[in-house]
Amino acid sequence: MENSDALGMDDSPEVIAIDAAVSSLRTYFSKRPEMHCYLVVDPSQRDFTNDDEEAQRFRQLKRAIVEVMHDAFPDNHRPYLVELDLNTPEGAGAFAESVRIAFEDRRPMSMAEGLGQRVGGWLASDASLDEVAEHWGRHVLQYNEEGLPCVLRFYDTRALSLIWPVLSQEQQQTLLGPVKVWHALDASAKPRTYSVLAGSRADLSLTTEQWQQIHRHGSVNRALALYAMKVDRQPEPSEIAAAVAAAERAEHYGLFDRDDRVAFVESALAWHPQFDLHPKVLQLLGARAPDKFYTAAVSVLTEQDIVEIRDGAWYERLSASSPR
Template sequence: MLPRACLRRAPVPRSSLRRRRAAQRWLGNVLASTRRSMTTTTYIIVEPSNGALDMSPAPNAYEIGELIPVARPELEGVAPVLYRLEHTERQLPRVRELAESHHRDGRPPLICCVLETEAVTDVIREHLAESLLLRKPADGSVVFRYYDPRVYAHLGSILAPGQMLTLMGPVTRWTYLDVARAWQEASFDGNGSGSLAVTDEQYEQIARLSFVRRALELLRDAGVAMSADLPRQLDTQLRKAERYGLSPEDQIPFALHGVLVAPNFDRHPQVQSALSQVRETPYVDAVGQWSDNDWQRIGQESAQYPLS
């Protein structure tokens, strides 16, 4: 539950002209890179569950196949699909158009990324597929949707540079559309090898990314300006929500209050009282009757309490 006063739509100045120029620069960079190295091949990763890949009027992309880890054959039919672009000058504008239209319509991403590599097709496909399994620090593995731009956007702040190189393997360039509908690009040497290993803390951060993503969507829909540090702030608040024993349903509202009210709002006696009773009364129910004035007062008074 958000304080109503905090959810008034704020203007986010971003001209269509700037967007168009940025997109043109990205397209020019990709095309120039392709021309510089005749051994570089361009691919896209598509999430077929989010729609059909209609490349018309551009030439169709060549389907390489699903990215299925050897140890998880049951992912067949639900795995992302790798396509090769063989006519980049005509296909990349259509790829960009598809990605931006899905974002503009509020749909989950169909085009997850554009990637470049000097590796042969079998090598890049195998690496991308096997990277879908993330080893748990203790034992076992989980499906890791690293290719999803809503996940990939946060990995640079969670993983060390060497870990990102391992994750990317033979990839030399990775481009994706971020939450602000801006194209982001990352370059690598293409020499990464092995499988990604993460610490306990990193694994927990990755596990919280779905909550961070949902919170960001709510903030964006409310007109809150997106800052580069916002995902880290949300993760800090979600970590506190876990420590307080809040249910999954209550963790996102708590994190939003931590961002919109004050980072240490939970130290306020009124909030502490509500948190002490979460076993009997869910957090959202406990604070549900508080007014905008209550939240404003809590935010102001929180300055006198230490950061938690």
């Protein structure tokens, strides 16, 4: 009975999810012996492979740095790939530890504190480690719609989950390059795969519209992290979609302060996805002076107003009266 109770104490949702992910990934690679398993590491916030506690697992493993060809980008922030041989105790141990860390970094408090995503997923490729790193190095530095250098942080799984649907299939294939399947956690911290069967192009050639969407992702992910901490769970896909849509509307309302845009997106998550269509909110936004923050404009809302917005009956009436 004591052993049973002890085991039960470890059966938290996170532990169950980690075990399931480890099992699923090991099964995938065991069925494809021709595929290498490359761990993606983003050391920009914290580098777990240099931590005293974890370094021993990774010290002897082969790695390749993804070069970011810009003098202003710190060398110690460059992402890198680690080759994991799952048939060896060292590789299997490092692999299991990397899965644990990936889930740990998705804890709501960790996201809200801005501690970053140290693990960027696990790549399946029959190309060499250096080939994959060199390919990513050709695409990680992009030039935005104003011609300015911009690091496309696709190696951050929370960023990737928002960038991927913005890209065309050709651009997705260009990003993957020699990677056949990219295993990672999605925006809801659920395991997913990124792969595509399409022709590729020489470069990503992101359009102005795509850049505009990508620029919003920082506000979206910040709002989602704060919301996840408040509700103590991962965001649902519908909430992620609502956050993306709200970030675009925030721009249309002329909100250009980052914290103000984050607050607007948070309102869409906490109150109602279309909260800004509520008559009182719409009136406040319409009367807002260009130099007045959104947060100041809506600070006059009462608790009863917010209860009414959350209830959503007003939106049902609005939808029913709209011409079809």
